[in-house]
Structure formats: structure tokens, C-alpha cells
Amino acid sequence: MNFICNFPFFSILLSLFSGTICSVLPAKAAKVVNRAVIIAVGLMSAVLLLYLLSTGEPFIYWMGHFPAPWGNEIRAGVLEAGMALFFCMIMYLSMAGGAHKLPGEVVESKHNLYYILVNLLLSSLLALVYTNDMFTAYVFVEINTISACGLIMIRQVGRTIEAAVRYMIMSLLGSGLLLFGLCIMYDLTGHLLMSNIKESVGLIMANGEYQIPLIVSVALMCIGLCIKSALFPFHAWLPDAYGYSTVSSAAILSSLVSKGYIFLLIKIIYRVIGFDIFNNTRIIDVLFVFGLMGMIFGSLSAIKEKDIRRMIAFSSVAQIGYIYMGFGMGTQAGMVASVFHILSHAATKSLLFVAAIGLTDVSGGSRKFIDLTGAAYRNKWAGVAFTAGSLSMVGVPLFSGFISKLLFAQAAVQVEGKMLASLIVLGISTVLNAIYFMKTVLRIYATTDEAAYTGITFRDMKAYAVTLVFFILLNVILGVSSQPVVNMIEQGLAMFA
């Protein structure tokens, strides 16, 4: 076995272990460890990705001395390695972008706890990405949930704690449903490893026995993960959680945590149930309808919002609706579009959160639109970055958002029954997006008579500005040369089967 095949295992264990190490380190050292771990994991994922692209074969890695149905396994394919790399990039940028705000938001003595949470979150995300075992997935979903909750409430104002409680309640409902579905699935198949379950599921569908409980269990798992990833009717916790937590937390939560769950759902669809079987159930129609509703209602709520960060948070609801709409189409193209949207939304949304904080900082810390007037002149880098993010969200060509919308539309026209609905809602939602993002951009570029607040120059925020530049570059790269990425996604999805 090639040494590179150890990398997924190394990256999970490294981030897990670094969490433990950070618990005895002072804050500064913890920060260094955290950055180093993210970079190391990112590098390993990159090497792994190259290796996988060159071999073209996914591989299975035993976690222990025992083969398939007896021991734990992790599995790495192109999509997994790519996701891991992307998650590391976004996480590093988000951490870097919010670093200067951290002392003001979190009590000094709790900084190292913050880094522990981030490390564990990273490890759980990696485990969700790489795992080949349903129960392992459940355990790491829980780590993900708890550390996300920690990230929400580490900034201890009333709102965040309330949001954390709401988040926990919804997440625990979701976990409960997921676990219940998992148990029924285990009862029917007798396995916990994804590949083995898939074989048994194939047999069950062929035999005809146990079909009803199988579909119920799939439905329960889907609903559980939908709840956890804040699909439309379950999004009540989201605006407060994203709107009031620390900057890095908001960026990480919106772009990574929910995406981890969605990626797990993709894995379940492909590796556990089988794509065709899943598409023959009615579940995809439900996902489709809720996705569409989320797209519209999320945007409508965002339009009404007067607080910039809550507005961005509501826009997340709409964007998650897009992803589920892609699932709901039930075609390979829809799936590719959804996966691409995971990437593009993660890149854009974290950019928006990080840029928004730059704007509010120069407006006396207020997040109301009225105070943000002209903020882009006071912090030019943040202004440009916010504009770029908005344009991407609206779906202007050359940015990543346009490509994902294009892919969605291309996927939609291939599905006879759902074509019109998805295209119309796509159009409406795009226009709604345009309304609230353009309004914000105009607002921050509106001229003020006098400088009520002092501006900030490049010299005051070098790291921050560089982070923003990287974010914008990421967006533009995704928007301009999307083809390699799409190819990779297609290859990765093919490897799933």
C-alpha cells in the first residue's frame, strides 16, 4: 500500500489529537497549533487528491486489523479528498479573517478552548467526509454538532446562548431521527459499513421483502440530516446563530458545518442506498419542494432584514434550498450542480461574513444598514470583497455563483416534470437575491456628507486584507475555470458508485 493512502487517517487523527494538545497549551501556542494543523491537513489532502487523480481508483483503508464487515473503515476517493482540501482552505481563511476580532469577542482565558473546538470540528468534518461506516458517521455528527454549538455560544451574549439552545434542540431532533433510521437500516441489513449495506439493500429491493421499512428508514435519515443542515422549515435557529456569533464562527458554521451534513447525505444517497433506488422513492420530491420553498422564503426573509449579518444568514437558508433542489431533481447533473454549489456557496458565504465584519467595524460596530452608509469608503478592501461576494451570490458571470446557477439550470432542463418549477423559482430567487444584495452594495457605496467614523487603511489590517484577496480569488477561480472542478466532481461521484 502506498504511503499516501495513510493520509486520510493521518489527517483525522492529527486534528483529533491536536484538540487534546490544545487543552494544555496557552492561547498563543494553541493558535499556532491550530493553523499548523489546518495547513498540514490541507497539504495532505492536496497530495492525496493528486495521487487519486493519477490512479483514478478510490481506496479503502482499514481502521484496525480487521477487513470489511468486521472492522471500521475509511474510504478516500477524488470527491472526498477534494472536499477535505476545500474545507481546509475555507477554514483557514475564515480563521485568518476573524482572527483580529477574536480578542474582543471571546474572553482571553477561553481562547485556547476556542481552538480546541475548531480542531475537533475539523476532525469531525474530515471524518464525515472520509467515513465508510454509518455508525462512525453518527458519532462524528455528534462531535460536529456539539463543537458547532460551542462555536456559537463562545461569544457569550444573550442572543447566542438562546440561539445555541435552539440550535441544539433542532440538531438533537435531527440526530435522533438519524439514529433511528440508522437502527432500522441496521435491523434490515445487519451491517453498518456502507458498502455492505448497499449490497443488502440491493437484495432487499430485488426480493421485495422489507421494502416499506427500508424506505421509512431512508426517509428518517434524510429528514434528520435536513433538519441538521437547516433546510427551510427547520431554519429558525439559524439567523441568530450566524448573526451574533464570532466572525470566524459564523463563517465556518455557514460554510462548513451544514455542508458536512449535506455531504454525509450525498454519501448516504450514493454509497448506502444507491442513487437509482433513492431516486425511485418519493423522498426526492419532498426534498425538491422544500428546497424550492427555502429558496423563496429565505430570500424574502432576507429582504425584510435590517441587520447585515442576519441578512447574510437568511441568504444561507435560500442557498441551502438550492442544494436540496439539486438533490430533488434526481439526476446526475442535478447532483453535480448541488456539489458544485456546496463549494461555491461555502466560498462566497464565508467571504461575505468576513467582509461584513470589516464594514461593521468601521461603522461604530453597528450592523444596521443605516449606519453602514458609505462604509465601503472607510474600509475599501472589505467593500470590494463584499461587492464581489454579492455579485457572486446574485449570479453575475465570472463569479462562482453564476456557474452553479448555470449548472442547476442545465440540470433542470433535463428533467421533464420539474423543469418549469425549478427554472421559475431559480429566476425568482435570483431576482430576490439581486434585490437585497444590490441594495446593500449601494448602501455601503452611498456617499456620506461627513466622515462620522474613522476609516481604516491597508496598513492597519494587512492579514485581513490578504485573506479577503484570497477569498475573492477563490471565488473567481471557481467562476472562471469551473471545468476542472466539475470534472473532478463527476469523477468523484462516479467513484462513489
Add this chain to the structure above:
Amino acid sequence: MSRKKTAEEYQKTFAFRFFRWLSGEKDPYIGKVEMQPQKEYQPDQEAALRHEKEHDAIMDKVYDTEHNKWLYRFHRLYQATSILFCLFLIALLLVTISYLPPNGTVTRPVNNEVAERYIEKGLEETGAVNIVAGMILDYRAFDTLGESHVLFVATITVLILLRLNKTEKDEAEVSDRRFEPKNDAILQLVATFLVPVIIIFGIYIILNGHLGPGGGFSGGAVIGAGLVLYLNAFGFKKTERFFTEKTYKWVCFFSLSFYCLAKSYSFYTGANKLHSVIPKGTPGAILSSGLILPLNIAVGLVVACTIYAFYAMFRKGGF
């Protein structure tokens, strides 16, 4: 053009609005899109106060369930839908269950080659008499590694939420002891007898984890319960002599690191098909079953400390 209508009346007609729209005078965004003139915002103290008051009044009215019928109805509706949803869920699950393979029989899909191998080869391959312990700490050790980190991350979040700084801690301690009798003689006497027994029992459970029912987690919980009892009887002054935040930190750190490293070694050798140097020992002996015993001890230490830490945090926000 006839002047039958006054200008005001005319402005209300459809034709007027239509022509305004036709000539592009009507602005569809006025009043709909938040786009106020760009004047510098000048907060007027009085106006702000008045505004706040009005806002409060409105909020009071809106959230006054007794008088606000709509809110009341909404609550009712919400409850009704929730109950209906739950009934639906019950029905769905019962129907599902009625289709599941019958309980207690051998022919179910659950009893397949996986369980067979665990039972038949478990003793040989892991060295643990308790097959469940062998399974969770050897066959499926990755889950268990994750599980112990769930506990770890939960402790971290509790620390974030409840840890207080020095002065707050003192206040909390004062208020904490207010409702309790200090130095209760009966409690102390009972505790003197019970605590050693409980802790020894816990240690037994941990050490015996691979031979019989029990293991690191349950044993750790028992030890933790013993510590809590001791704390309740004798107060923080006594426990602080041997258990402070530092103790907790380092015990947790060493146990978890040991756990991580040991399991990493085992995973690494397993995946790369290398020979593991850890001896299995004779099944049934106390020093047997490879890594399971040390892992159980590590888990037990972590759990005991964690439970004590939870309790101390809840009580006074520190150790």
C-alpha cells in the same frame, strides 16, 4: 379634457395610476425597498426614547398571549400540528415496525456473519472474554475513539459556558452553600464508609472490563459518583487538596493522548498489515487482551475526571 373630477379624486383613479406607470413616473420601489435618503443619521435623544417606548408597547401587545388572539391561535395551531405530527410519527413507526423481521429469532438479517465472527473468533483475536468490550475497543475502535472525544468536547463546551474568573467564583461559592447545611454529620459518616467502597467498586469495574460486564465508561462514572459524594459531604476545601483544575487538565490530556496514540498505532499497523507488537496474553487473566485493559483505564480516568468536572462546574463554575 373635461374637469368633472377634482385633482385629488383623479389621483385615486385607476387611470391616473396607469398613466403614471405608463410614463415611468411611478417608482415601484418607494416604500418597498429600504432606500432612505443618504443623510447622516442623527439620533434625536427624545425621539429615540419615544420610539423605544412605542416599540415596547407594541411588543407588549404583540406578545401578550391573553389579549392577542392571533398569537394565541398561532400557539394553539402550532401545538395541534405538533401533536398531529407526533401521532403521525407514531403510526408511521408502528407500521414500519410491523414489517420488521420478528424479534428474538435467529433468522433475522442482524445475526449474520459479522456477529458470528465476533462471537467465534472474538476471544482469539482480541483476547477479551467480554465480547462487547472486545468489539468496541478493537473491532470497532474508531467509533469508541470518537465517542470519548464527544465527551471531551462536551466538557470543553461546559467549561466555556460555566467557567468563571476568580472573583465571580468566590461569589458563586458563597451563594452555592447558602441553602445547604455545612458539615452534616450523618452525611459525613456515611460518606466515610461509602466513598471508598464506591471508588473501589469503580476500579473493579474498570479493571474487569475485558473479563465481565463493565468497562472504562461505567467504571469511570461510578468513580466520578464517588468523588461527587465525597465533595458533597466534605466540601470543596477537602477535594481541592488532591483535585484541582490542573489535575483535571493533565489527567485528561495524558489519558486522551495515550488513547489517541495507542489507537493510532493499532490502526496504522492494521491498515498497513504490519505486525503489532502488543501481546494478547492469556484470555481470562487480568493482564490480557492487548490494548483493551490500558484503554479501559484511560477511558475510566477521563470519565471520572469529567464527571467530577461537570459537577464542580455546575456547582460553582470552577474546581
Add this chain to the structure above:
Amino acid sequence: MGQNLFANYGEAVSAILFCIGFTNLLLQTNLIKKIIGLNIMDSAIYLFLAEKGYIAGRVAPIVVDNVTSTKAYINPIPSGLVLTGIVVSVSVTALMLSLTIRLYTRYHTLDLDEISTQLKREGK
């Protein structure tokens, strides 16, 4: 409706418990009760799993007298899963309870709706 509802009475009970827990989690206004509901829900799932492992007439999977025949013991896997699950639910309970304490010291109530009302009133 299938035939096995009465054979699976244990699972049926666990389903009912699950839904009771679920309802509590959704409907109770008091946070503490919500947390109890959550615990009931989790226990129900564990009961379900344990029922899955049970085989009538066999004993717990602890090897006695070196008998390693499959016919002697029940299925060990569900027990292992439930053990893991219990740890998870304890951690979550501790976290939720500490959140409750924090919320109470801040708002002096355990009712989430009331807390939201207060938050709106603060206008932050």
C-alpha cells in the same frame, strides 16, 4: 400493516417512547422538560437497538468456559452501539443543562418563548 407488530412489542414500545420524547422536545416550554424528553428519546432508540440484539434463550456475550459457539450468545453488536450512544447522550445532556443554567442566570426564566420575547424587547 405487516404481521410482526405483536412479535415486535419491544420495538413498538420503543417507538411510542421515542414519539413521547419527541413530543416533549417539541412542545414543552420548559427547558428542563425538553431535556428530559431528549433523554427519553435517546433511551427509546437504545431500547430499540437492544431489542435487535436479543435472541430468546441465549445469554450475554461474555465467554464462559471457552464456549465460542454462535448458538450460545446473543448478538454483541447492538450492545456496543448502545454503549457508545449512552456516552453521547450524557455529554449532550450535560451541555444542555449548562446552557440552561446560563440562560437562567441571564433571563430568569426557562421558557424559550419568553426568552425570545425578552430578546425582541431588548431590540438587539
Add this chain to the structure above:
Amino acid sequence: MTAFQIILMGLLIICAVSVSFSKNLLNSILIYMSFSLVMSMLWICLESPDLAITEAAVGAGITSVLFFVTLKKIHAIDASEPEKEEEKENE
């Protein structure tokens, strides 16, 4: 054995329902504690002693203790609790 199991399960459901409808928080926690105990007995019946030990130590022990501390912290365990609550409402 089956009859015993059924009785235990009946107890479980009774406990769960009465937790939901009990007015006093302390009562509901006590009921939840007994719920855990019944559950651990059930697990003995289901031949899972590991689970029984763990549930007894954790569900009936640690979790309940944590609940009690929480109640104490939020001043819900108090002889004069009802009046206090009323006072607060009156304020």
C-alpha cells in the same frame, strides 16, 4: 420472563407520560430517574449487563445528579417555590 418484560415496558411508558404531565420539575426528574432504573432492569432482561451497569451509573446516577444541581442553580428546589414564582410574576 416475557410477562416481566411487558410489565417493565408498561412502567416505562407510564413514567414517560407522567414526566410530560408532571407540574413540578423535581417530580419529573425523580420520575425520569426511575425511568432509567426500569430501563436498566429491562436491559438485564435483554441479556445486556454492560448496558445495565452503564445505564444505572449514568442515567440514574450522574444525569440525575446533574439535573438536581441545575435545579438548585435555577432555584427550583426550594420549599417556598410556588410563592417565589408568583412573586416573580408579580414583579
Add this chain to the structure above:
Amino acid sequence: MFPILLSIFFPIAAGVFLLIRYRTPLSGEKRNTDRKALLLLTGCFLVITAAFAVAALLTGTGKDGFILFNLTKTLPVYFRIDSVGTLFSLLAVIVLPFAGFFSFEYMKHEERESRYYGFYLLAFGVLNGLCFAGNLITFYLFFELLTLSSMPLVMHSGSKEAVMAGLKYLFYSLCGAYAALFGIYFLYRNCDSLTFTAGGALRASAVAEHGGFLLVTAFVMLLGFGVKAGMFPMHAWLPTAHPVAPAPASAVLSSVIVKAGVLATIRVLGMFGTNFLRGTWVQTAWIILTLITVFMGSLLAYREPVLKKRLAYSTVSQLSYILFGLAVMNETSRTGALCHVLAHGFVKAALFLCAGAIIYKTGKTRVGEMRGIGKEMPLTLWCWTIASLGLIGIPPTGGFVSKWYLALGSLKSGLPVFDVLGPVILLLSALLTAGYLLPLTIYGFFPGADYDYGSLQKKEPCKLMIVPILILTILSVLIGLFPDIIASTIDMAITGR
């Protein structure tokens, strides 16, 4: 290849350079020298851009087309110069620099001049890209960018009205563009490629299968792009945006940028093929809409007292002349339409610049206030008069030629009802045009007996303003003087590549 790329990206880079270089408003002692440098730079940039564009047209390197990069697998960003593109590019190359020179004087007292020039150059580059785009997706890309880069021109003054007008412009354009994008998705499914090909790119099988649906698609796309060209149901942004924009910006907007809508329409017709649309309900509905617009625009302009608004309504009306010519779908009318593109472009630019000169010098905005203006600014008013004659369609001017072809084409078309109704309405509208343009001449030169000649003073604008007006006026006449050359070129544009 390089002239094309340079003509697109050089002005964009230059615009960005100006925006960054002159971030702060010019002020203080060095204002004059700084301003001179800025103007010099802008002038050079404009001329160089125009030179590049002309080079691109003359060298003919773009005839074969080239792919810049692939947006997605089957959607490249593709440039190719064809004859229609050449025509529109010619218009842009002539009008934009002159309007730019005009604004050197006009914008003298404005703050943040540099921002205006920056976006002006950006718009120039984007316009070049629009003209040279070789497939629908590239076209769409630049179409969106055009909206975004021209919006700041509209709201340059930053007053509330301007910002509202900018918003209105943005939303109308975005909604239109999305309606069009909606159609592009369908086209993508039913065409072999989105490259512009003569005679339609639809697959024959697709026409047979989804004929009805494709008609709806075509209609939606025509409507969507029609928004930019101010077609009837969505024309309202034009009269709002023009009066608030600076006069040279209005000139460019009205003479070139709204023509992007016309170009888009031509492209859409090219994609579907006129044979596919001729005689269908789409054609009928489209003709009805254009005729309504022609008549209504003139009527509204006739009633309008504010000069720039009057011109804006006139633009609405005149653009629908062009659209009518396209809608009739035969070669003669198409020649007329393309002819009118040039004629209207020059005339309307000249008219707006005249209006700008008058407003700049006198500060009067209503026609009623401008009595005797001809005594004060005779040269300007002469230009106005000549250009007006061109728009009305008096023989020696360009307007006559184009309207002649339009009417001829309509009569030849053999459409029921519209073959006669069309010319009648065009004629009526021409009368109205005379009615709303000539009063300024009449009152300007013959203010009446009660005019106070005592207060009369020379207000002729400086050379920087009057020369562009003169040149544009002369051009509009030249088109009419040599109709054969124009017509044959356009014939070539229609038939050959």
C-alpha cells in the same frame, strides 16, 4: 485576436486604474493640475481604446473566432467579429470618445469626476466585448457587466433621485436579463451549440418536438432583452434614468447602451432563425408591442415638458422603430432597422449633447423656459435643428433612409393588417416627433415679440463641447447623403459574413 482582447481589456484595466489612482475627490490647490492629468489620461485611454477597436475591425483577425477559456465544458467564452457586431462596434467607437470629450467640460464642476471616467471606460470595454461576443453565453456575460458598469453612470450625482433611478435601471435590466437567461437554458438544450450561426442553430428534431415551447422561449427572450431596448411593458426605467444622469452619460446610454438590447434581439433572432419565427404568434405579438411602443413613446414625449425626459421618451419610441423593423423579418425592413441603429445613434447622441450644453450653460431644464435660446447659443441650436430633422426623417438625413426602408419592408412583407398599419403608425409617430422636437427650434430662434433682447448674452459653449456635437450632427447627415454605401454595407451584413 490581440486587438480584440486589447479593445476589451485595455479600457477595463484603464478604468480600474483610474478608479484606484484617483480614489479621493480632487481638491485643494492641486485640483487643476490633477484634473488636467486625469483628463489627459482619460482622453488617451479613450483614443487608444477606439484605435484598438478599429484595429480589430480592420485587421479581420476575429473573423474565424477564438476561444478565450471554457466556462464549462460546452460553454466557452468565445469571440468572433461578424458584420452585425462590426456595425454596432462602429457606433460605439464613434460615439463614446466624442461624448467622453464632451464630458471633459460638462463634468468640470462635478465631484468625483474620476469615478465617472473610470466607469465610462469600463462600459466602453464591456461594450466592445458585447459587440465581439461570438456566442450567446459570452454575450450574456457582457450584457450583465454592461448593466453593472453603466449603473454608476446613471447614479453619478448621488442624489436620492439618481440612486432610485439607478436601482430602477438595475432591477429592470436584471429582471430582463434573467428572463433571457431562462430562455438561454432552453436554447442550450435544443441547440447544438450556442455559437451564433446564420439561419438559426436550432436542432431540427427539437423544432419538431418542442415547437410550441420554443416559441414561448423565444418570446420570453425577446421580452427580456427588450427591457434594455425599452420595449413597451418594461420601458419605464428609461424616462427615469435619463434625466438624472449627466448629459453625456445619457447620450451614451441612449445612443449606444440601449442598443445592446437591439443587438441582443438580433442575436436571439439569429439563434432561432427567422424562418422559425416568421408567421407565428410570437411575431404578431412582438409587432403589436413594438407598434404600441412607437406610438406611445412619441405621444408621451409630445406631452413632456422636461427636455431630457422628452428625449428619453423619444428614445423609447425610436428604438421600437428598430425593433419593428426586426420584427417584420424581411431583408428590406432589416436593412432599415440596421440603418436606423446608426442614424438614431448619431442623432440621439447629438441631441442629448445639445441638451446637455444648454443645461450646462443656462441651467434650464424645461422646454418652456428655453425661449430665445437660439439667440444665445445659435450653433448649438442649429445642430439641434439638423439632428431633429434627421430623427423626423426629412430627406437628406439618415433618418429618412432608414424609415424609407422600414416602411418599404413592411409593405412588402405581406403580413395581414400590419403591412399597412405599420407604416401608418410610423408616419404618425414621425409627425409627433416633429411636434416634440421642433418647438425648441421655433421658440429658440423666434422667441416672439415680448422677448427681452436686452438680457441677451452669448452663451455658446466652448470648443470641447461644440466640436463633438458638430461632428455627430455632420455624421448623421452624411449617412443620409450616401445612403447607397450604408445600404450596401448593411446588405452585406445581412447576407454575407
